[in-house]
Amino acid sequence: MTSFNPPLPAAAPTRHPSWQRLQALAAQGQLHLRELLRADASSPSPNTGRSQRLQLQAAGLRLDARHQAVTPEVLDALLELAADCQVGTQAQALCRGEPVNSTEGRAVLHPALRAGAMPNPPWGAELAQRIESELGRFLAAAERLRSGHWLGHSGQRITDVVNLGIGGSDLGPRMAVAALESLACNAPVRVHFVSNPDAWALHRVLRPLDAARTVFIVQSKTFTTQETLTLAASARRWLHGHGLQTPAQQAPHLIAVTAAPAMAAQQGYRSDHTFGFWDWVGGRYSVWSAIGLPLAIAIGAQAFREFLRGGHAMDQHFWTADAAHNMPLLMALLGIWNRNFLHCPTHLLAPYPSRLDAFTRFVQQLDMESNGKSTHLNGDAAQVSTGPIVWGGLGIDGQHAYFQLLHQGCHRVPVDFIGVEQEDTPLPLAAEHHRVVLLNLRAQALALAVGRDRADTEAELRASGLSEPQVQALWPHRRFAGNVPNSTLWLPALTPHALGALVALYEHKVFCQAAIWGINAYDQWGVELGKTLAKAMEQGPAPA
Numbered sequence: 001m002t003s004f005n006p007p008l009p010a011a012a013p014t015r016h017p018s019w020q021r022l023q024a025l026a027a028q029g030q031l032h033l034r035e036l037l038r039a040d041a042s043s044p045s046p047n048t049g050r051s052q053r054l055q056l057q058a059a060g061l062r063l064d065a066r067h068q069a070v071t072p073e074v075l076d077a078l079l080e081l082a083a084d085c086q087v088g089t090q091a092q093a094l095c096r097g098e099p100v101n102s103t104e105g106r107a108v109l110h111p112a113l114r115a116g117a118m119p120n121p122p123w124g125a126e127l128a129q130r131i132e133s134e135l136g137r138f139l140a141a142a143e144r145l146r147s148g149h150w151l152g153h154s155g156q157r158i159t160d161v162v163n164l165g166i167g168g169s170d171l172g173p174r175m176a177v178a179a180l181e182s183l184a185c186n187a188p189v190r191v192h193f194v195s196n197p198d199a200w201a202l203h204r205v206l207r208p209l210d211a212a213r214t215v216f217i218v219q220s221k222t223f224t225t226q227e228t229l230t231l232a233a234s235a236r237r238w239l240h241g242h243g244l245q246t247p248a249q250q251a252p253h254l255i256a257v258t259a260a261p262a263m264a265a266q267q268g269y270r271s272d273h274t275f276g277f278w279d280w281v282g283g284r285y286s287v288w289s290a291i292g293l294p295l296a297i298a299i300g301a302q303a304f305r306e307f308l309r310g311g312h313a314m315d316q317h318f319w320t321a322d323a324a325h326n327m328p329l330l331m332a333l334l335g336i337w338n339r340n341f342l343h344c345p346t347h348l349l350a351p352y353p354s355r356l357d358a359f360t361r362f363v364q365q366l367d368m369e370s371n372g373k374s375t376h377l378n379g380d381a382a383q384v385s386t387g388p389i390v391w392g393g394l395g396i397d398g399q400h401a402y403f404q405l406l407h408q409g410c411h412r413v414p415v416d417f418i419g420v421e422q423e424d425t426p427l428p429l430a431a432e433h434h435r436v437v438l439l440n441l442r443a444q445a446l447a448l449a450v451g452r453d454r455a456d457t458e459a460e461l462r463a464s465g466l467s468e469p470q471v472q473a474l475w476p477h478r479r480f481a482g483n484v485p486n487s488t489l490w491l492p493a494l495t496p497h498a499l500g501a502l503v504a505l506y507e508h509k510v511f512c513q514a515a516i517w518g519i520n521a522y523d524q525w526g527v528e529l530g531k532t533l534a535k536a537m538e539q540g541p542a543p544a
């Protein structure tokens with residue numbers, strides 16, 4: 001830790017008049033979403049009204065937030081809150097490399113990793129040059145593996161790469177490789193991921209592999225994470241057991257990615273097989289750095305650069321769009337309305353494309369490790385609820401599992417649906433699959449918003465021929481309260497560019513919420529405690 005220098009003495013947002021106005025608006029009670037949507041449809045000024053303000057486009061993505069339970073007055077007050085909390089000023093401080101991670105005295109500059117040859121970068125040309133040089137190094141390694149120029153000890157071409165890492169050193173590249181499977185499945189090298197030090201997790205992956213054709217990438221920002229080092233030691237033992245006994249024999253089969261290259265060197269990793277990043281890249285924001293190497297191997301250097309360009313396109317939008325048209329800011333503000341004023345403690349992510357299955361787990365770390373905080377930057381205990389519990393999974397599967405609770409349970413759970421407009425699967429009936437998927441997404445989003453009221457339910461039961469006493473006995477069980485806030489994000493297709501934009505969108509959303517709540521999104525002292533205790537327990541009896 002270099003210094004303790006909070007750039008802004010952020011305190012509870014409750015001090016702002018806009019917060020109090022929002023409280024008053026929430027206390028007044030709001031129209032049911034059914035009514036809001038009816039009013040939208042009959043609005044004399046559909047181009048300036050609620051509906052228009054809740055539909056935005058950015059970096060090729062489309063946000064439809066018309067199912068959010070906000071009136072124009074609420075939207076105005078939320079925008080005022082963003083202005084009061086100086087979200088824009090805080091975003092500029094981040095880009096200038098100020099130590100916005102104030103408890104660790106660190107800058108937070110992951111947007112620099114995806115900025116390419118941006119003119120006059122706020123973080124300086126020298127840093128931009130260092131980033132480009134490391135990017136060039138690891139992309140060249142990815143291409144050498146893909147083209148068969150990176151050979152194993154016995155001169156054989158590499159067919160399998162196994163990523164060993166956990167948390168941010170696993171979730172980002174794992175999610176992105178799965179999301180871009182239409183590119184990855186044609187790769188000349190298969191990419192596998194192991195994060196869990198449970199022996200079976202590694203054994204399951206290694207069982208069919210040929211050691212002479214396998215490369216391990218040991219990914220760890222700190223190079224001290226016990227889970228990853230346990231896996232790495234076991235991988236080396238496996239190489240040894242398959243005839244690669246000396247360090248020289250093992251060297252072509254081992255790559256390290258870390259912000260602590262000296263630690264990797266101490267453990268015997270060759271410097272030309274070590275790729276670096278910097279302490280100003282948080283683990284959960286590191287997929288844009290050399291931590292993205294498995295992704296680059298799976299999709300190739302050109303497509304990886306396209307992924308970076310997608311992220312940068314969202315950055316440009318975030319930095320330049322005015323507040324009312326700013327997609328990450330709007331998502332953050334709607335989340336704050338749901339969390340702090342409608343008192344929804346959880347937030348569901350429901351991607352519908354099966355290739356986005358791992359996206360929820362990725363956002364869980366991004367959001368919950370960043371905004372799971374209860375201290376304002378000025379040291380005060382949190383006066384407001386901060387990050388929600390983020391959960392979910394593939395929407396279609398959820399429909400047949402936990403969506404019942406969303407429709408008729410006692411919790412109000414805001415939802416982000418995610419869909420793709422264009423399907424690219426080479427199956428004869430792919431268009432029909434896509435139609436069914438989208439139909440379900442749209443039906444769920446609408447059902448959650450409007451529900452089904454007593455009159456409609458009664459009418460439906462009467463129409464089915466039931467007697468009046470039967471209708472009266474049954475309607476409460478069939479009623480859906482609705483009024484569940486939800487948004488749908490549309491990707492044009494599952495491309496590297498769209499995925500990059502989607503990831504950056506959620507990163508900026510998390511940033512905006514932290515800026516408003518006045519918390520540090522970039523430290524994680526809670527998980528550090530568990531690590532320290534595990535080490536202490538290894539050395540002696542468990543502390544009481």
Ligand SMILES: O=P(O)(O)OC[C@H]1O[C@](O)(CO)[C@@H](O)[C@@H]1O
Pocket residue numbers: 166167168169219220221222223224225228283284369524527528
């Ligand atoms: O990359 P490392 O240093 O192995 O850390 C892995 C993960 O551990 C954490 O520090 C805590 O879980 C995460 O923030 C990080 O992504």
